[in-house]
Amino acid sequence: MNTASNPHIATAKEAGFLAHIAYDSVIFGFDGQQLKILISEYHNTKLFALPGGFVKRNESLDDAVRRGLFERTGLNNIYLEQFHVFGSVERYVPEIMEQIMVGSGKAPTPEHWLLDRFISVGYYALINYKDVKPQPDELSDSCEWYAIDKLPRLMLDHRQIVTKALETLRDNLDKKLIGVNLLPERFTMKELQMVYEAILGEKIRRTTFQRAMLAKGILKRHEKQFTGKSHKAPFLYSFETPQ
Amino acid sequence: MNTASNPHIATAKEAGFLAHIAYDSVIFGFDGQQLKILISEYHNTKLFALPGGFVKRNESLDDAVRRGLFERTGLNNIYLEQFHVFGSVERYVPEIMEQIMVGSGKAPTPEHWLLDRFISVGYYALINYKDVKPQPDELSDSCEWYAIDKLPRLMLDHRQIVTKALETLRDNLDKKLIGVNLLPERFTMKELQMVYEAILGEKIRRTTFQRAMLAKGILKRHEKQFTGKSHKAPFLYSFETPQ
Numbered sequence: 001m002n003t004a005s006n007p008h009i010a011t012a013k014e015a016g017f018l019a020h021i022a023y024d025s026v027i028f029g030f031d032g033q034q035l036k037i038l039i040s041e042y043h044n045t046k047l048f049a050l051p052g053g054f055v056k057r058n059e060s061l062d063d064a065v066r067r068g069l070f071e072r073t074g075l076n077n078i079y080l081e082q083f084h085v086f087g088s089v090e091r092y093v094p095e096i097m098e099q100i101m102v103g104s105g106k107a108p109t110p111e112h113w114l115l116d117r118f119i120s121v122g123y124y125a126l127i128n129y130k131d132v133k134p135q136p137d138e139l140s141d142s143c144e145w146y147a148i149d150k151l152p153r154l155m156l157d158h159r160q161i162v163t164k165a166l167e168t169l170r171d172n173l174d175k176k177l178i179g180v181n182l183l184p185e186r187f188t189m190k191e192l193q194m195v196y197e198a199i200l201g202e203k204i205r206r207t208t209f210q211r212a213m214l215a216k217g218i219l220k221r222h223e224k225q226f227t228g229k230s231h232k233a234p235f236l237y238s239f240e241t242p243q
Numbered sequence: 244m245n246t247a248s249n250p251h252i253a254t255a256k257e258a259g260f261l262a263h264i265a266y267d268s269v270i271f272g273f274d275g276q277q278l279k280i281l282i283s284e285y286h287n288t289k290l291f292a293l294p295g296g297f298v299k300r301n302e303s304l305d306d307a308v309r310r311g312l313f314e315r316t317g318l319n320n321i322y323l324e325q326f327h328v329f330g331s332v333e334r335y336v337p338e339i340m341e342q343i344m345v346g347s348g349k350a351p352t353p354e355h356w357l358l359d360r361f362i363s364v365g366y367y368a369l370i371n372y373k374d375v376k377p378q379p380d381e382l383s384d385s386c387e388w389y390a391i392d393k394l395p396r397l398m399l400d401h402r403q404i405v406t407k408a409l410e411t412l413r414d415n416l417d418k419k420l421i422g423v424n425l426l427p428e429r430f431t432m433k434e435l436q437m438v439y440e441a442i443l444g445e446k447i448r449r450t451t452f453q454r455a456m457l458a459k460g461i462l463k464r465h466e467k468q469f470t471g472k473s474h475k476a477p478f479l480y481s482f483e484t485p486q
Contacts, residue, residue, distance in 0.1 A: 018263045021362055061330025061362055082328055085364050087304025119264055119304055121328050 012113040017054045022118040023065050024052040024086075024158065026165035027073070029129035029145060030182040032191060035198030036145040037162065038072065038134055039152065043141050044103035047096070048152040050161060051143060052120065065123050072135055072143055079126045079181040083168040084161075085119060091157050092117040104139045124165040126181035148198070169199050177218065177239060186222060186236040189213070255356040260297045265361040266308050267295040267329075267401065269408035270316070272372035272388060273425040275434060278441030279388040280405065281315065281377055282395065286384050287346035290339070291395040293404060294386060295363065308366050315378055315386055322369045322424040326411040327404075328362060334400050335360040347382045367408040369424035391441070412442050420461065420482060429465060429479040432456070 012019035027038040039048050053068040055061055062080070069078050094115040101108045108115055134143040146152065151162065169178060179187075179195050193209045213219060219237045255262035270281040282291050296311040298304055305323070312321050337358040344351045351358055377386040389395065394405065412421060422430075422438050436452045456462060462480045 018360065018362070020261045020263055055330070055362070057360065058332060060332050061328060064330075085304060085325055085328060087298065087307075087364075089301060089303050117261065117300065119261070119298070121330075 010109060010112050012054075013057070015113065016056055016058075017113070018057060019113050019116060020118055021055050021061075022052055022120040023055070023061065023068070024050040024120050024122055024161050025065060025069060026050060026122065026124045026162055027069065028124060028126050028165075028169070028182065029132065030191075030195050030198070031129050031145070033194065034147045034149075035182075035195065036129070036147050037151070038143055039146045039154070040136060040140040040143045041152075042100045042103055042139055045099055047100060047103075047155045048158075049155050050158045051137075061121060065121075069125055071137065073127065073132045074135070075127060075131060080123055081125075081168075081172075082121060082123055084122045084164050086122060086157055086161060087119040088157070089117075091120070093156065096155055100139055120161075122161050122165060124169065126178060128182070128184065130184065166199065166201075173199060180239050186238050188234040188236060190234065192237070253352060253355050255297075256300070258356065259299055259301075260356070261300060262356050262359060263361055264298050264304075265295055265363040266298070266304070266311070267293040267363050267365055267404050268308060268312060269293060269365065269367045269405055270312065271367060271369050271408075271412070271425065272375065273434075273438050273441070274372050274388070276437065277390045277392075278425075278438065279372070279390050280394070281386055282389045282397070283379060283383040283386045284395075285343045285346055285382055288342055290343060290346075290398045291401075292398050293401045294380075304364060308364075312368055314380065316370065316375045317378070318370060318374060323366055324368075324411075324415075325364060325366055327365045327407050329365060329400055329404060330362040331400070332360075334363070336399065339398055343382055363404075365404050365408060367412065369421060371425070371427065373427065409442065409444075416442060423482050429481050431477040431479060433477065435480070 009015045025038075029036050029038070038051055040051050041048050051068065051072050053064060055064040059067070065080060066076070066078070069080070070076055094110075097114050098108060101112075101114065129145070134145065136143045148162070148166070151159070153159075154162070172178065173196065178199065179192055182195050183191060189210055190206075192213065193204060193206065196209065197204055218240050220240050222236045222238065224233060224235065252258045268281075272279050272281070281294055283294050284291050294311065294315050296307060298307040302310070308323060309319070309321070312323070313319055337353075340357050341351060344355075344357065372388070377388065379386045391405070391409070394402070396402075397405070415421065416439065421442065422435055425438050426434060432453055433449075435456065436447060436449065439452065440447055461483050463483050465479045465481065467476060467478065
């Protein structure tokens with residue numbers, strides 16, 4: 001939202017944005033143990049939210065989301081997917097946006113475009129946790145990783161947006177090689193299993209998981225390198241280059 | 244669009260709608276032979292388009308789409324699903340909307356909200372062809388069924404929207420019982436196969452299809468009734484009530 005916060009600007013057109021259209025992004029990362037998402041906290045409000053933003057009048061929706069993610073994570077070429085549009089009337093609560101702007105020292109008039117109703121397009125992103133230094137934007141104190149089973153209370157319908165993103169991830173788990181984007185280039189079978197368990201929200205039997213994964217024919221197993229450590233060190237795998 | 248066409252109304256707010264947000268609907272029906280969709284033709288323009296519309300300031304996005312479909316088809320409780328948001332800058336061609344409005348005897352100023360940029364949410368609907376009498380709206384001459392392999396040239400990116408809807412239908416074919424919404428309550432195996440073939444765009448071997456469908460355990464076969472006709476009349480099936 002950083003270019004949209006000049007207090008003298010009251011209409012979306014003057015600000016250079018499309019009115020009524022926002023996006024919210026559920027940015028998944030895996031720290032080797034847990035599935036996490038990025039959450040922003042707004043200055044002086046105790047409000048926690050998904051990183052989101054608006055669409056400039058001369059940019060595509062996808063480009064707007066890519067721009068926002070780049071500003072937040074420094075990453076380009078992120079795996080990004082639309083998953084649902086949130087268009088209920090209940091998500092129109094102008095007092096919340098007012099609170100956020102006031103918390104950052106702005107004084108919006110009631111007609112300010114940011115206080116109007118927004119329909120939000122949900123996107124999820126899968127990124128390699130280690131490549132990222134989360135950056136708060138101008139309105140936010142912080143932008144931090146939270147484990148998906150330990151999220152703070154989120155504003156508006158953002159919790160519902162996270163739930164829907166997870167459902168989509170589950171539905172896509174077998175057909176879209178989710179792991180490619182969440183794991184380092186080489187990983188252990190256990191790490192892969194932990195990604196699956198975190199997304200599915202349930203434990204999987206180790207032998208069942210291993211057999212199913214190997215049967216897909218998408219994993220390449222690498223030779224163990226002699227490191228002087230125990231020969232019980234796990235095998236490392238990588239994904240075969242997709243066709 | 245029928246409530247949005249008063250020429251004295253220039254802003255979306257005055258018209259009671261959200262600016263910049265539209266929907267386009269791909270309404271699938273099956274006539275027993277072919278998969279078809281509803282296409283509108285605008286007065287005096289030779290422009291063909293998907294039935295679409297706008298969101299009132301006080302209604303949810305889903306309700307706006309349901310309202311539009313009811314106005315077009317007289318049907319409530321339609322099976323309806325969001326599938327993609329179309330947000331490119333290239334779809335902003337104000338001359339086309341101007342042509343449509345002029346064709347209906349309106350004289351919009353360049354600032355008219357309908358001539359501004361729209362991001363469109365694509366929805367697909369599956370309806371029982373026989374229940375429907377398509378109704379053109381105020382801007383349109385006609386609203387007619389067209390076989391999906393014999394569509395007229397569609398305006399803007401509407402052809403791309405149809406393609407994406409079909410892709411989604413294909414992806415969902417096995418998990419969402421698409422046939423329930425496209426077929427009458429009782430149908431032959433051949434009719435079911437024709438629905439699948441139309442969606443997949445390819446022929447399926449009859450025996451393969453029949454075996455796969457029966458193996459799913461979702462079909463109930465009904466006794467043939469004695470009608471005096473040949474006993475070679477095909478069996479009728481219905482879907483088992485979903486769990």
